[in-house]
Amino acid sequence: QVQLVESGGGLVQAGGSLRLSCAASGRTFSSIAMGWFRQAPGKQREFVAAIDWSGGSPLYADSVKGRFTISRDNAKNTVYLQMNSLKPEDTAVYYCAASPSSYVSTNMNAFRSWGQGTQVTVSS
DSSP states (O other): OOOEEEEOOEEEETTOOEEEEEEEOSTTGGGSOEEEEEEOTTSOOEEEEEEOTTSOSOEEOTTTTTTEEEEEETTTTEEEEEEOSOOGGGOEEEEEEEOSSSSOOOOGGGOOEEOOOEEEEEEO
8 A cells, every 4th residue: 555645735826836746655656657636626536647657658637738747756756746827727635646557547446545635726
C-alpha cells in the first residue's frame, strides 16, 4: 500500500497558477502509474490527469488539457500537477492516487491508494 500526502492547494484568482505536490511512501513508487482526480461540491469525483511509471504517456481530461501539466520525480517519490490559467470551475478538492499498474488509466477504479486531498479554490 502506498501512502500519499498532497500539498500546494489554496486560494487563487482566476487566471492564476498553483502547483500541487503529492509525496508518496514506499519503494514501488517508481514502477507505478499516478493520477490526479478532483471532486467539486455536490459532484462526483472526476479524472484530471495521469502519468505512467516513467513519466511518459500523460493523459488529461478535456477540461484541463492545455492548462494543466502532470509530472513526476521518481528520485523524490513525488508527483506534481502544475495548474495554469485557473478558472472558477476548477474549484474542488484535488486527490492524488496511485495505481498498482505501471500504465496510465483514466478509470478511477484502476487506482487503489488515495491521498486525503487538498482544497483548490479559484475566485472570479
